[in-house]
Amino acid sequence: MDNLDRSILDLLRQNARAGYGDIGSVIGLSASAVKRRVDRLVSDRVIRGFTIQVDPAVDGMSTEAYVELFCRGTVAPEELLRILSGVPEVVDAGTVTGSADAMVHIRARDISALEIALEKVRLAPNVDHTRSAIVLSRLIHRAND
Known part of the structure; x- marks a missing residue:
């Protein structure tokens, strides 16, 4: 390049x-x-696809939270991927350093839908607990994927 x-x-x-x-x-x-x-x-797979970005507020997905995910024992990233892929409200996730095993970004239609999505994550057998922070206002968003 x-x-x-x-x-x-x-x-x-x-x-x-x-x-x-x-x-x-x-x-x-x-x-x-x-x-x-x-x-x-x-x-060469440098460009992996062409897509659109829809305003989440217009799309009805304006409630969002960042969730720290804590697992029981050692859980492989592939297992976390399997767990989180089954929750469509998860829009981004990654393993992290520190006490949490992963950081998860969830978007939902409202608080009730957010709670249901969190419960789906929490029900996975390897998940011990989560810690959530609901976004009040978005200050900066740079889409550079």
């Missing part, structure tokens, strides 16, 4: 629907050269 590829990625992050000609005019390449580079980035 070179600086032109990085520039293409930056522009596609801003607008995944940008045309090859529009991108090329910004970075100094022809539309066909940009297309070849994007095709290569896709085939």
Whole structure:
């Protein structure tokens, strides 16, 4: 990957629907050269997909919480992935350092739906307990996946 590829990625992050000609005019390449580079980035799995981002408030998923997940004993990341993949309200999760085993980001329609999603997580046999913080207001959100 070179600086032109990085520039293409930056522009596609801003607008995944940008045309090859529009991108090329910004970075100094022809539309066909940009297309070849994007095709290569896709085939090399640098670009893993093109998607939309929907405002969670408009989509009715405006209640969110960050949840620390504590497990009994040692639990493999693959097992945590299996547990959390079964809860559609989980939008992001990762293993972490510190006393918790994982940090989980949950989005739900309301507090009641959030509670149901938390209960699904807590019912997994390896989960000991959780500690939740409900988001009151979002201050910064940078989507750079």
